[in-house]
Amino acid sequence: MxxxxxxxxxxxxxxxxxxxxxxxxxxxxxxxxxxxxxxxxxxxxxxxxxxxxxxxTAQATHIRAGEITARVINCATFTYEFTITGYTDKGSDVPFGGGEVNFGDGSEIIKLNPDDFEEDIDIGNNIGITTFVFTHTFPGPGDYIIGFKEFNRNADVVNMVNSVNTPFYVETKIIIDPFLGCNETINMLIPPIDRACTGVTFFHNPGAYDPDGDSISYELTVNKKDVGKPVDGYRFPNDAIFNGSPQGGTGGGATYSMDPISGDLIWDSPGLDGEYNIAFKVLEWRKIETGEYVQMGYVTRDMQIIVDLCDNLPPEILIPADTCIEANTLLEADIEAVDPNNDPIRLEAFGGILSNSLQPQQRATFTPAGPGFQPSPTVGQFKWTPDCNLVRRNPYQVHFKASDDPTGRNIQEVPLASFKTYFIQVVAPAPVLENAVLAGDRTVELEWEKYSESTVCATARPTSILIYRKVGENQFNPDNCETGIPEGSDYKLIGRSDDINQNTFTDDGDLEFGTTYCYRLVAVFTDNKGGESYASQELCVEIGPFEGMFPSLITNVDIVPEKTDDTTGEIIIKWTTPFDADPAIYQPPYTYELYEVVNGSLSDTPLYSGSDTTFVHTGINTLDQSHTYQVQAIASIAPEGKTLPISAPASDIRLRIQASDDQFTLRWEGETPYSTSVSEAPTHLIFRNHTDPSDSTKLSLYATVDVTKEGQFFVDDAENLRKSSTYCYYVETKGSYGNDKVQSPLLNRTQLNCNKLNDGNPPCAPVTLAVNGLDQEQFCEEAFLNAKCELDFFQNILTWDPQITGGACQDDIFEYEIYFSENEDDSFELVGTSPINTFTHADLSSFKGCYYVVAIDGSGNPSPPSEIICMDNCPFFELPNMFTPNGDGKNDTFSTLTKEILDNIGDTEANIGCPRFVEALDIKIYNPSGGLVFEYQASRADSTTDLAINWDGKTNDGKELSSGSYFYSVDVKFNVLEESQQNRTYKGWVRIVK
Known part of the structure; x- marks a missing residue:
């Protein structure tokens, strides 16, 4: 023994x-x-x-801990300043330095000179801090791992073999990407040398912060001796070998972890005294426009923990709950520390907001009860008034450290420390929405106080104002951490102002008569740090009549759930009179024509004509098809050539059910001119069978949902759900136009929808997939008829049919997934989902592309893909046969048709001759003798060239050509799928007239 x-x-x-x-x-x-x-x-x-x-015979050595950090010197030239910080054993006679730095870019490896240190400090307890600072310029964008290696680590490290002869190696990764912006590494404010007692939980936090405001995460790793090479015989400090097991490994009872968000490192608890080295990475993450977080690099820290045989307990820290604070307001918090042994305590605070990285007026302050150690308990005061330049999407972290001093009761006891992290989110003040007024035919003008000139948030940072709208009021009052527009509130983003000097917005999009629209603004910060404001106060406007015109309003498209069927379903449609129409212009009594909207167009004949305001649509498929309606009010007497406007389209509300192994997820939605998320009637009712023990088929009220808080969404995860049973649901929704003249709430039910818990039986593939109808070329050409050569908005409309044939195919389709590829041979990507059998693929650069559709059932089972259907562009190119280069500003150049030309000649029919989908061209022009007089190449990829050609009648060296006929040959490359149409040659003649 x-x-x-x-x-x-x-x-x-x-x-x-x-x-x-x-x-x-x-x-x-x-x-x-x-x-x-x-x-x-x-x-x-x-x-x-x-x-x-x-x-x-190894020489006494020195390195205990360290890391590499970097800051940007010049973002454009990729120049960085690096700092290598080494924590050394001051009992060693070997100076720190002499190690090698590899920048990971193929450049020369540099060797540090021990005499060139930036700073060398003795912080006591045989620990020193030495820093080396140097610059390096990288050759260009890329991912670089900067590594530092030096001999040797200090002796006697318990959890590795032969530390005295083991190199010390740390690395830092930086990612240089101009599209992601400049980036500096994180900094760590708390030294990586700490003390612990056997049998007592050990706490540590590195005090990391990111100067750029990026997100930070932490992960444990293994100490290394070189690139990709762990030190020999490394064991994590909670290995059972340090708790008396000769075999080691896990299961020794101790735990060792690091919180990935706060960075709190906890070892519960050391078993064997001695010096331990651990390592961890601090990673940076930047949020990009897609909402994803991309890694910007990491810093690896190699840290040492000195464990002693002692009998001490660390202090305890009491901090407030994590919070949010509006910019330019004061945050005050008391931080208390208590020592279980009643030892004196030193209370400290660390964090980027307390450092010199901020301007003095931006910094937070922490004032302890007094200098040095104070009697337990002790309280310090934290204060901070952040300005708007400190708004960001990620919370700030303040790390509080409490250290005790046990020397008063036992000089042999080791002082211990504990840590707590306080998260503080800085939120921008709400914009001030000053006016919302009706300014014309279904047009609303908004005006707000300029955010850049606001007395509460003047800032030079890039800022945008987001404009949100909803039907009816929603008087929510955000709590102190609820920024922007809350989910489920039914607000829709309708506009964005990226000019900080702009303070007006005109809403003339799809506003409907009789509806009350309510508006809110949110300020967002558009630089790398991000962040957003609280929502503004709400202002509302009712859309009233215009020039005496006012339509009927559809109030109900109410499915009869019990009659849900693919052939015998029923929907009850109701509408109002045109109550705000001027009766002196559009005289009553009124009659009505009700139309169904099919594939975006009104049916040729009305479903109903008469004086009633209710109609029951029978004998229809309500099981798996959506139905949309519009109603036209007809006055007995009206001005010649004028009619009352038709109502806005209103659809039924469809319920979708997705099943998993143990729960059902319900979602319901529809396209309605009224809101189905209203403050005065927020509760939607869920009806289900299997609620009456005496009748399993009876549908009764099962649950309620406050959709203003939770959205139109419900999860049924009751413990008694059975896989063998079919569960049927429908939802009764409540809506409103926000208009006192229209009854509220408007009650509309969904279809009855049934499902079983995951059945494992997929649906069949969709069939008859079509893109933009059957005549695609006609569709493409007609899109250009009114575009004046500048069609810059492309979209493809897909339609298909479900395949429900019984047998292996199921009819429990939850939604469809739509896959797209620009070329049929390329890999397809998911571009959207649709609960119905149509989908609009918008924001395209052209019509060209291929699609297939997959049906997803309520259990998440996918069908086989549909057939692949492609849409091609319709290429076209032609040149005129005469031009007059006389400088009068009309027809001065030989060019393809352009918007400017069409505007000048006022020819709205000639734009069929606009070039379409030209990617590149190469033109050569010859005189009647066959001599080359002019040649020119242009490409869409080269913004310095002009695909319109615009030849001014001169040779390439600037000589004017005389009047007469010239011949041309143009090789044109088109952006089309059809290979035979991609490259074509056009030949013709042009006459110069002077």
Missing amino acids: INVKVLNHLKKYISPIDYFIYYSPNQTFQPLSATFTYLKTASTFVFGVCIFLMAS
């Missing part, structure tokens, strides 16, 4: 020489670990060993 205290005692007398302990149960000796690695349970070892000591 070997006594731990005996070995500790021996260490004091043989420190000039390093020794290794060898052990074997069978006299086949292997080194157990580094210098004086020993095992114990309680205070003694519990297994017999044979021991001999071997002397080593």
Whole structure:
């Protein structure tokens, strides 16, 4: 049996020489670990060993911990300033420095000179801090790993083999990407040397912050001796070998973890005294426009924990709950620390907002009860008034550290520390929406106080104002951490102002008579730091009559759930009179014509004509088809050639059910001119069968949902759901136009929808997939008729039919997935989903592309894909046969038709001759003798060239040509799928007239 205290005692007398302990149960000796690695349970070892000591001649060494950080010197030239920070053993006579730095870009490896340090500080307890600062310019964008390696680590590290002869290696990764913006590495404010006691939970936090405001995460790693090479024999500090198990491994009872968000490192708890080295990465993440977070790099820190045999407990810190604070308001918080042993406490705060990285007026302050150690308990005061330049999407972190001083009761006790992290989100003040007024025919003008001139948030940072709108009021009052527009509130983003000097917006999009629209604004910060404001106060406007015109309003498209069927379904449609129409112009009594909207167009004949305001549409498919209606009010007498406007389209509300192994997820939605999320009637009712023990088919009220808070969404995860049973649901919704003259709430039900828990049986593939109808070329050409050569908005409309044939195919389709590829041979990507059998693929650069559709059932099972259908562009190119280069500003050049030409000649029919989908051209012009007089190449990819040609009648060297006929040949490359149409040659003649 070997006594731990005996070995500790021996260490004091043989420190000039390093020794290794060898052990074997069978006299086949292997080194157990580094210098004086020993095992114990309680205070003694519990297994017999044979021991001999071997002397080593290694030089006393020095490196305990360290990391590499970087800051940008010049973003355009990719120049960075690097700082290597080394924490050293001051008892060693070996200076820090002399190690090698590899920048990972193929450049020369540099060697540090020990005499060129930037700073060398002795912080006590045999610990020093030495820093080296140098610059480096990278050759261009890319991912670079900067590595630093130096001999040697300090001796006696318990959890690795032979630390005295092991190199110290750390690395930092930087990602240079001009599209992501400049970036600096994180900084760490709390030194990586800390003390711990055996049997007592150890706490640490590196105090990391990111100067750019990017998100930070933490992950544990293994200490390294070189690139990709862990140190020999590394064991995590909670390994069972340090708790008395000779086999080691997990299961020793101790835990070792690092919180990935706060960076709190917890080791519960050390078993064996000695020096341990650990390592972790601090990673940066930047949010990009797509909403994804991309990694910007990381810093690896190699840290040392010195564990002693002691009898002490760390202080406890009490901090407020994480919070949000509006910019330019004061945040005050009391931070309290208590020591279980009643030892004095030193309370400190660390974080980027307390550092010199901020201007003095922006910095937070922390004032402890007094200098140095204070009696327990002690309270410090944190204060911060952030300005708008500190608004960002990620919270700031303040790390509080409480250290005790046990020397007053026992000079042999080791001081311990604890950490707590306080998260603070800085939120921008709400914009001030000053006016919302009706300014014409279904047009609303908004005006707000300029955010850049606001007395509460003047800022030079890039800022945009988002404009939101909803039907009816929603008087929500955000709490202090609720920024922007809350989900489920039914607000829709309708506009964006990226000019900080703009303070007006005109809403003339799809506003409907009789509806009250309510508006709110949100300010967003558009630089890398991001962040958003609270929502503005709400202003509302009712859309009244215009020039005496006012339509009927559809109030109900109410499915009869119990009659849901694919052939015998029923929908009840109701509408109002045109109550705000001027009766002196459009005289009553009124009659009505009700139309169904099919594939975006009104049916040729009305479903109903008469004086009633209610109609029951029978004998229709309400099981899996949506229905949309419009109603036209007809006055008895009206001005010649004028009619009352037709109502806005109103659809039924469709319920979708998605099943998993143990729950159903319900969603319902429809296209209605009224809102189905209103403050005065927020509760939608869920009806379900299997609620009456005496009748499993009876539908009764099962649950309610406050859709203004939760959205039109419900999860049924009741414990008694059975896979063998069919569950049927419908929802009764409540809506409103926000108009006192229209009854509210408007009650509309969904279809009855049934499902089983995951059935594993997929639906069949959709059929008859079509893109933009059957005559695609006609569709393409007609799109250009009114575009004046500048069609810059492309979209493809897809339609298909479900395949429901019974047998292997199921009719429980939840939604469809639409896949797209610009070329049929390329990989397809998911571009959207649709609950119905149509989908509009918008924001395209052209019509060209291929599609297939997959049906997804309520259990998430996908069907086979549909057939692939492609849409091609309709190429066209032609040139005129005469031009007059006389400088009168009309027809001065030989060119393809352009918007400017059409505007000048006023020819709205000639734009069929506009070039379409030209990617590049190469034109050569010859005189009547066949001599080349002009040649020109242009490409859409080269913005310095002109695809319109615009030849001014001169040779390439600027010589004017005389009047007469010239011949041309143009090689044109088109952006089309059809290979035979991609490259074509056009030949013709043109006459110069002067």
